Amino acid sequence: MKNILIALETGEKEKEAFRRAAQDAGVECAFVFTTPAAATEEEIAQACFIVGNVPPKKIAASEKLDVLQLFSAGADPYMPKGVLAEKTVLCNATGAYGQAVSEHAFAMTLMLIKKLHLYRSSQLQCRWEDHGMVTSLAGATVLIVGLGDIGLSYARLVKAMGAKVIGVKRRGGPCPEGVDELVLTEDIDRVLPQADVVMSVLPNTKETVYFYTAERFGMMKPGAVFVNCGRGNAVSHEVLLQALRNGEIAGAAIDVCETEPLPADSPLWREEKLVITPHVAGNFHHASIYEGIIGIALENFKNYLAGKPLGNVVDPATGYKR
Amino acid sequence: MKNILIALETGEKEKEAFRRAAQDAGVECAFVFTTPAAATEEEIAQACFIVGNVPPKKIAASEKLDVLQLFSAGADPYMPKGVLAEKTVLCNATGAYGQAVSEHAFAMTLMLIKKLHLYRSSQLQCRWEDHGMVTSLAGATVLIVGLGDIGLSYARLVKAMGAKVIGVKRRGGPCPEGVDELVLTEDIDRVLPQADVVMSVLPNTKETVYFYTAERFGMMKPGAVFVNCGRGNAVSHEVLLQALRNGEIAGAAIDVCETEPLPADSPLWREEKLVITPHVAGNFHHASIYEGIIGIALENFKNYLAGKPLGNVVDPATGYKR
Numbered sequence: 001m002k003n004i005l006i007a008l009e010t011g012e013k014e015k016e017a018f019r020r021a022a023q024d025a026g027v028e029c030a031f032v033f034t035t036p037a038a039a040t041e042e043e044i045a046q047a048c049f050i051v052g053n054v055p056p057k058k059i060a061a062s063e064k065l066d067v068l069q070l071f072s073a074g075a076d077p078y079m080p081k082g083v084l085a086e087k088t089v090l091c092n093a094t095g096a097y098g099q100a101v102s103e104h105a106f107a108m109t110l111m112l113i114k115k116l117h118l119y120r121s122s123q124l125q126c127r128w129e130d131h132g133m134v135t136s137l138a139g140a141t142v143l144i145v146g147l148g149d150i151g152l153s154y155a156r157l158v159k160a161m162g163a164k165v166i167g168v169k170r171r172g173g174p175c176p177e178g179v180d181e182l183v184l185t186e187d188i189d190r191v192l193p194q195a196d197v198v199m200s201v202l203p204n205t206k207e208t209v210y211f212y213t214a215e216r217f218g219m220m221k222p223g224a225v226f227v228n229c230g231r232g233n234a235v236s237h238e239v240l241l242q243a244l245r246n247g248e249i250a251g252a253a254i255d256v257c258e259t260e261p262l263p264a265d266s267p268l269w270r271e272e273k274l275v276i277t278p279h280v281a282g283n284f285h286h287a288s289i290y291e292g293i294i295g296i297a298l299e300n301f302k303n304y305l306a307g308k309p310l311g312n313v314v315d316p317a318t319g320y321k322r
Numbered sequence: 323m324k325n326i327l328i329a330l331e332t333g334e335k336e337k338e339a340f341r342r343a344a345q346d347a348g349v350e351c352a353f354v355f356t357t358p359a360a361a362t363e364e365e366i367a368q369a370c371f372i373v374g375n376v377p378p379k380k381i382a383a384s385e386k387l388d389v390l391q392l393f394s395a396g397a398d399p400y401m402p403k404g405v406l407a408e409k410t411v412l413c414n415a416t417g418a419y420g421q422a423v424s425e426h427a428f429a430m431t432l433m434l435i436k437k438l439h440l441y442r443s444s445q446l447q448c449r450w451e452d453h454g455m456v457t458s459l460a461g462a463t464v465l466i467v468g469l470g471d472i473g474l475s476y477a478r479l480v481k482a483m484g485a486k487v488i489g490v491k492r493r494g495g496p497c498p499e500g501v502d503e504l505v506l507t508e509d510i511d512r513v514l515p516q517a518d519v520v521m522s523v524l525p526n527t528k529e530t531v532y533f534y535t536a537e538r539f540g541m542m543k544p545g546a547v548f549v550n551c552g553r554g555n556a557v558s559h560e561v562l563l564q565a566l567r568n569g570e571i572a573g574a575a576i577d578v579c580e581t582e583p584l585p586a587d588s589p590l591w592r593e594e595k596l597v598i599t600p601h602v603a604g605n606f607h608h609a610s611i612y613e614g615i616i617g618i619a620l621e622n623f624k625n626y627l628a629g630k631p632l633g634n635v636v637d638p639a640t641g642y643k644r
Binding site: 114262277 | 428483
């Protein structure tokens with residue numbers, strides 16, 4: 001008998017899919033369907049396969065746990081020694097967020113270049129006022145920093161509007177479809193001055209903390225816009241604010257902040273050229289995310305029962321999918 | 323000697339292009355470069371070819387005027403009898419606005435379905451608040467009402483994001499590329515209930531005034547969004563406001579109003595689910611518009627000098643390009 005803990009809101013359809021997978025594999029399983037907050041230490045301690053971001057403390061390096069399948073792409077809280085036993089395989093949900101996050105970033109990009117944030121501000125003051133010329137993605141150069149699932153989906157969207165895409169990633173390799181030029185992260189300063197749009201989906205690693213320095217904003221075009229849908233600590237609030245106030249870039253949109261929730265007294269809220277959304281690009285805000293997570297988890301559950309290699313395994317060295 | 327009046331801001335490059343066209347055609351021309359507001363009655367009375375929307379009154383059915391090349395797509399002010407002489411050929415600038423207006427409408431569509439207008443409102447109140455689930459254009463049904471240059475450009479944009487496109491136009495014909503289904507305007511009520519997005523670029527004709535009635539909003543999905551980048555009189559402010567307040571649609575974005583500028587005391591400004599931009603989708607706000615107009619005007623100037631048929635000729639029956 002295997003104890004399976006599904007710590008993720010599920011409907012009858014999803015519950016049935018997990019039960020059927022166990023039946024099909026001919027493995028007797030006892031399921032507990034709960035949520036990360038409601039899962040008890042006892043339930044966690046007994047489970048050999050967990051789906052969901054249960055609190056790291058409650059796992060206590062359980063020796064029974066074979067697989068922890070997260071519903072997030074980031075796995076940071078589960079990386080420190082002592083959270084998981086040596087034997088536990090950690091899997092993330094990279095791939096489930098591509099559509100939703102790339103579309104949110106794309107919508108924010110268009111909002112900035114068409115000045116819809118400025119028109120919204122005017123509207124709320126009942127003012128019929130003209131904010132002047134706008135630009136287009138047609139013929140624009142878009143720099144995508146971080147070329148995972150989200151970055152590549154975003155590349156397809158801006159490409160369809162006629163943009164030239166420069167992709168930035170840690171390691172070299174063949175240039176992916178939809179990307180016109182591939183640049184290594186260490187060489188980004190060479191291409192920053194060319195970009196009309198800089199879209200960042202950098203993961204949270206030691207190398208990416210405060211990646212966008214004042215110097216880097218200084219290299220960007222004064223007409224460029226900056227979009228961050230990765231991690232908030234890629235740029236400090238102070239640096240971003242100064243870049244906007246000094247006119248080093250024309251606008252920015254961030255779905256992630258250095259401090260979340262952003263405190264009500266932060267000067268960021270009132271910066272006219274900055275668009276803020278409260279970490280909602282992913283975070284179960286579009287149906288495709290939940291469906292993607294269930295798909296990944298179910299596939300890994302079947303692999304686990306069949307003794308096959310798992311997908312979406314987190315690399316302990318980087319905290320991201322291998 | 324032909325008197326040519328260019329009533330449109332021009333740089334040296336554009337002036338030179340017109341002069342060269344005359345030289346190349348071997349026709350002696352006297353050019354006046356001015357603006358619609360600055361053009362004198364005498365200058366207008368002497369001209370056989372005018373580029374620009376000079377005031378209709380000042381034309382006074384001049385018998386010397388062979389061609390009036392407008393820089394707008396709409397030609398309404400020049401349609402009444404007595405404005406132009408019988409012989410004057412009226413040409414518009416349809417084609418110059420497709421990219422700019424379709425992109426503006428597209429950006430507004432994404433703003434609505436990703437709830438960026440609600441997040442902008444929250445931001446201006448320094449509030450980190452969640453507005454819930456969003457939708458996507460992938461798999462959505464988009465109804466485009468008015469399938470001219472702008473409608474077809476918009477079709478390509480939403481199609482690239484995975485939408486199904488239903489095009490609505492006055493007259494039948496082959497289904498244009500990028501459109502999945504073609505419906506006659508008179509049959510629109512059959513497809514309104516299917517649409518997740520209704521995007522209107524109806525021209526200003528007798529048939530299109532108050533086209534979107536309360537009944538028609540009642541037929542739409544409660545989750546649908548309505549975008550108007552055509553003419554403001556396609557929907558009354560009162561009807562639009564009621565449709566939003568009654569929850570007959572989820573949101574709307576308008577670049578055009580029944581009354582422009584929208585009065586500061588209009589209740590539209592403060593309707594949270596409504597996005598308003600002040601007639602800026604076209605109106606020279608993107609470089610492609612000016613370039614497109616110059617291209618059309620120059621081409622027609624060359625055709626005129628060569629005695630060839632003109633392009634973009636306005637149909638007196640409809641007020642739009644034949």
